[in-house]
Amino acid sequence: MSHFTRVKTQFTDLGVLKQSLSDLNYRYAETAVVRGYKGATEKAELVVQPGGDYDIGFVAGKDGHFQVVADWWGVERDAGLREQKFLEPVARRYAYHKVVQEVAKQGFQVVQETTAADQTVKLTVRRWA
Numbered sequence: 001m002s003h004f005t006r007v008k009t010q011f012t013d014l015g016v017l018k019q020s021l022s023d024l025n026y027r028y029a030e031t032a033v034v035r036g037y038k039g040a041t042e043k044a045e046l047v048v049q050p051g052g053d054y055d056i057g058f059v060a061g062k063d064g065h066f067q068v069v070a071d072w073w074g075v076e077r078d079a080g081l082r083e084q085k086f087l088e089p090v091a092r093r094y095a096y097h098k099v100v101q102e103v104a105k106q107g108f109q110v111v112q113e114t115t116a117a118d119q120t121v122k123l124t125v126r127r128w129a
Contacts, residue, residue: 003036003037003040003071003073003074004034004036004040004042004069004070004071005069005070005071005072005083006059006067006068006069007067007068007083007087008061008065008067009058009065009066009067009068009087009091010065010091010094011058011065011066011091011094012064012065012066013094013098013101014045014046014060014066016094016097016098016101017046017058017066017090017094018046019093019097020090020093020094020096020097021046021048021090021093023093024089024090024093026048026050026090027048027049028046028047028048028049029046029047029049030045030046030047031043031044031045032044032046032047032055032057033047033055034047034055034056034057034069034070035053035054035055036054036055036070036071036074037054037071037073037074040071042057042059042069043059044057044058044059044069045057045058045059045060045066046058048086050075050078050079050081050086051078051079052074052075052077052078052079053074053078054070054071054074054075054077054078054079055070055075056068056069056070056075056086057069057070068083068087070083089119092119092121096121099123100123103123103125106127107127108125108126108127109125109126109127110123110124110125111124111125111126112124
C-alpha cells in the first residue's frame with residue numbers, strides 16, 4: 001500500500017521550479033526516484049532530498065502542471081518538514097520568478113524590489129519607450 005500523497009500545483013515551468021528550489025537552498029536531483037514508506041518509489045522529474053529516507057518529488061501531469069508526490073509522514077519525521085512549510089515558500093519563489101520572467105518578456109526591467117515582514121514582495125518595473 002502506497003503512502004504517497006499527490007498534490008496538484010500551478011507549477012508548469014520546470015526551469016522556474018528548479019530556480020525556486022535553489023533559492024530556498026533545497027538540493028534536488030533530476031529524473032530521479034522519490035523514496036517513500038517501506039521502499040515504495042515513484043519516478044519524478046525533480047526529487048528534493050530534505051534529509052532522511054523520504055523524498056519530495058515533482059511529477060509532470062498530462063495537463064502540464066506538476067504534482068508534488070511525497071510520504072509527508074516520513075518527510076516530517078525525518079526532516080521536520082510539513083507539507084505547507086515546504087510548499088508555501090516554493091510557491092512564493094515560483095510566483096516571483098514567473099512575474100520577473102513575464103515582465104522581462106514585455107521589455108520591462110526590475111528597478112526596485114522590497115520584501116515586507118509578511119514575505120510580500122513589491123517590484124517596481126520600468127520600460128523605456
